Amino acid sequence: MDYLLTEEQQMIKETAREITEKKVIPMRAELDERNAFPTEILQDMAKADLFGIFVPEEYGGFGGGCLDIVLALEEMARGCVGVATSYAANALGIFPVLISGSKEQKEKYLPDIAQGKRWAAFGLTESNAGSDASGIQTTAVLDGDEWVLNGTKQWITNGGEAQVYTIIAMTDPSKGPRGATMFVVEDGDPGFSYGKKEDKMGIRASATRELIMQDCRIPKDRMIGRRGTGFITVMKTLDISRPGIASLGLGLGQAALDEAVTYAKQRVQFGKPIIAFQAMQHMLADMAIQVEAARALIYAAAKHIDNNPKNMSKASSMCKVFATDMAMKVTTDAVQVLGGYGYMKEYPVEKMMRDAKILQIYEGTNQIQRNVIGQELNKEYS
Amino acid sequence: MKIVVCIKQVPDAKDVRLDPETNTLAREGVESIMNPFDRHALEEAVRIKEEHGGEVVALSMGPPQAETVLREAISCGADRGVLVSDRGFAGADTWATSYTLGNAVQTLGEFDMVLCGKQAIDGDTAQVGPGLATQLRVPFVTCVQKIRTIEGKSLDLERMMDDGYDVVRLPIPCLLTVVKDINEPRTPSLKGKMKAKKAEITVLSAADIGAKPDCIGLAGSPTRVVNVFSPPPRGDRTVFTGSAEEQVDQLVEQLGKYI
Numbered sequence: 001m002d003y004l005l006t007e008e009q010q011m012i013k014e015t016a017r018e019i020t021e022k023k024v025i026p027m028r029a030e031l032d033e034r035n036a037f038p039t040e041i042l043q044d045m046a047k048a049d050l051f052g053i054f055v056p057e058e059y060g061g062f063g064g065g066c067l068d069i070v071l072a073l074e075e076m077a078r079g080c081v082g083v084a085t086s087y088a089a090n091a092l093g094i095f096p097v098l099i100s101g102s103k104e105q106k107e108k109y110l111p112d113i114a115q116g117k118r119w120a121a122f123g124l125t126e127s128n129a130g131s132d133a134s135g136i137q138t139t140a141v142l143d144g145d146e147w148v149l150n151g152t153k154q155w156i157t158n159g160g161e162a163q164v165y166t167i168i169a170m171t172d173p174s175k176g177p178r179g180a181t182m183f184v185v186e187d188g189d190p191g192f193s194y195g196k197k198e199d200k201m202g203i204r205a206s207a208t209r210e211l212i213m214q215d216c217r218i219p220k221d222r223m224i225g226r227r228g229t230g231f232i233t234v235m236k237t238l239d240i241s242r243p244g245i246a247s248l249g250l251g252l253g254q255a256a257l258d259e260a261v262t263y264a265k266q267r268v269q270f271g272k273p274i275i276a277f278q279a280m281q282h283m284l285a286d287m288a289i290q291v292e293a294a295r296a297l298i299y300a301a302a303k304h305i306d307n308n309p310k311n312m313s314k315a316s317s318m319c320k321v322f323a324t325d326m327a328m329k330v331t332t333d334a335v336q337v338l339g340g341y342g343y344m345k346e347y348p349v350e351k352m353m354r355d356a357k358i359l360q361i362y363e364g365t366n367q368i369q370r371n372v373i374g375q376e377l378n379k380e381y382s
Numbered sequence: 383m384k385i386v387v388c389i390k391q392v393p394d395a396k397d398v399r400l401d402p403e404t405n406t407l408a409r410e411g412v413e414s415i416m417n418p419f420d421r422h423a424l425e426e427a428v429r430i431k432e433e434h435g436g437e438v439v440a441l442s443m444g445p446p447q448a449e450t451v452l453r454e455a456i457s458c459g460a461d462r463g464v465l466v467s468d469r470g471f472a473g474a475d476t477w478a479t480s481y482t483l484g485n486a487v488q489t490l491g492e493f494d495m496v497l498c499g500k501q502a503i504d505g506d507t508a509q510v511g512p513g514l515a516t517q518l519r520v521p522f523v524t525c526v527q528k529i530r531t532i533e534g535k536s537l538d539l540e541r542m543m544d545d546g547y548d549v550v551r552l553p554i555p556c557l558l559t560v561v562k563d564i565n566e567p568r569t570p571s572l573k574g575k576m577k578a579k580k581a582e583i584t585v586l587s588a589a590d591i592g593a594k595p596d597c598i599g600l601a602g603s604p605t606r607v608v609n610v611f612s613p614p615p616r617g618d619r620t621v622f623t624g625s626a627e628e629q630v631d632q633l634v635e636q637l638g639k640y641i
């Protein structure tokens with residue numbers, strides 16, 4: 001379907017697609033097998049200016065919005081959700097600076113991010129604080145001109161690979177969620193190190209690692225926004241980043257559909273290509289409906305968000321849930337269409353199905369998204 | 383460093399067929415692309431500019447629609463595009479093309495380097511690079527696989543040979559033709575694409591570059607195509623596999639059939 005994208009948006013799609021086809025698809029099986037971080041591919045993306053999409057023009061980027069990122073991520077995810085996750089986590093990691101950072105912080109970090117000279121990561125989750133983010137135990141205490149951070153963040157995408165980390169810590173534990181503040185921690189800061197690197201079911205090209213802060217000292221001016229506004233920044237960040245995760249589901253679903261239809265036209269059983277069987281056709285039709293519906297919802301949500309409305313949580317959560325549940329279903333069905341071949345690593349749908357699962361979990365599980373939507377409905381109808 | 387890169391728009395080789403009736407290339411419906419070797423020349427020029435500063439000018443001789451390859455060149459890092467286009471250029475052979483490009487380069491003013499692809503995939507002659515160098519009266523090296531160093535007005539490079547490579551030093555200004563091994567061309571960047579969309583392509587006519595009418599196009603071309611034909615297919619070939627010993631055994635067995 002034609003979504004009447006602007007010429008610039010077409011260029012973003014084309015550029016992301018070209019890198020996906022030339023660099024990502026030929027490498028994805030190996031990256032998956034070796035659990036290897038796609039440094040070179042990300043550098044190629046940077047050279048093609050893809051890291052600048054969401055950075056304002058005054059800091060050397062394109063000043064694009066949510067829809068622009070979503071379009072790039074959709075194309076990347078058609079190739080590999082692991083690679084695309086590394087890109088998405090970079091955006092997620094720098095959004096707090098974009099949303100709540102000072103002018104000095106923006107000047108310091110954004111031009112480097114736009115050029116891909118430095119990568120970012122977002123540190124919220126801890127061993128005892130997953131869905132319930134308010135349970136974080138990392139602390140930050142002001143000591144003269146420095147903040148001293150203590151605690152461990154877990155499962156941080158781009159951990160160990162990024163140079164810039166936005167991290168939330170309790171500055172006033174007695175105030176509960178209003179006592180949390182965000183900071184920028186840089187690779188090489190004293191007391192900052194990396195822990196365990198995870199061995200995962202899917203998105204194996206992405207790095208997921210522990211961040212350890214042991215009396216980690218950072219200058220005072222690394223605080224993002226005002227003291228106590230950490231969770232507000234986190235919520236705003238996730239509102240604009242979730243359509244990106246939705247788009248990973250969209251690109252993945254589209255790729256699985258492409259594989260399934262191509263295969264169904266070639267595979268002959270009972271003397272006919274299997275696409276001639278109505279049961280197969282209906283399955284493919286349902287996959288196509290789901291993919292297109294997800295696309296329409298994501299683009300609409302992204303445009304809504306780009307319009308800077310007062311409340312964007314519901315739209316953001318709705319597209320995240322719909323598109324990622326779709327991706328799980330469609331990739332599972334794609335494996336079914338390919339039968340035993342689909343279960344083998346020789347065909348890409350096996351990896352696609354493994355990669356799909358994470359999308360229902362990270363950046364807020366789909367249960368949590370439904371909670372958000374439910375709470376919003378409750379408010380709307382009061 | 384001012385570098386001129388010569389770029390030709392060619393039919394996509396994947397689609398090329400010979401019209402069996404007329405023995406000419408059937409170009410209808412065939413997509414036009416940037417000559418693949420020229421893409422490597424352009425990439426090398428852009429890399430030199432990135433390291434040493436300067437300007438990269440993409441130059442093409444061709445019909446008005448050749449403008450698209452110049453825009454593409456800008457999206458890949460060229461600073462500007464110049465198209466020499468004139469009805470009088472039609473039918474040019476490699477001599478007339480070299481003459482025309484030579485006049486165009488001189489019209490653009492002083493330069494440090496001219497980079498060309500080794501050959502164009504449609505004509506496959508590999509003559510225009512050397513021809514152009516001769517017109518410009520600068521030294522040239524063909525089939526460059528690597529530029530080692532650029533220091534002041536001197537250039538060290540590797541020329542690909544069948545059995546290895548030569549290391550050559552030559553002065554600037556000069557002309558090089560490059561092979562594909564020299565680099566891996568980049569994907570056009572977003573900023574490049576936006577710039578290319580807005581760029582003004584300079585178009586120069588035969589008069590603008592001071593070309594003599596009897597030196598351009600068909601009239602200026604000493605080459606005459608007497609006959610074009612498809613070469614007969616080669617005979618059957620067998621490729622032996624396995625260890626050297628096994629291969630020799632197979633060869634001896636095959637030869638035995640002829641003794």
Ligand SMILES: Cc1cc2nc3c(=O)[nH]c(=O)nc-3n(C[C@H](O)[C@H](O)[C@H](O)COP(=O)(O)OP(=O)(O)OC[C@H]3O[C@@H](n4cnc5c(N)ncnc54)[C@H](O)[C@@H]3O)c2cc1C
Binds near residue numbers: 122129155157358368
């Ligand atoms: C590969 C990977 C990458 C990640 N990258 C990052 C990152 O870059 N930065 C970062 O900060 N975090 C990251 N995370 C963490 C991720 O966001 C969390 O895993 C996620 O928020 C869920 O938390 P949890 O795993 O602790 O699950 P839990 O919160 O323990 O949830 C377990 C189950 O209980 C359900 N549940 C919990 N509470 C409720 C409720 N109130 N109502 C209904 N159901 C509920 C959940 O939906 C889930 O099904 C990553 C995780 C993974 C696996």
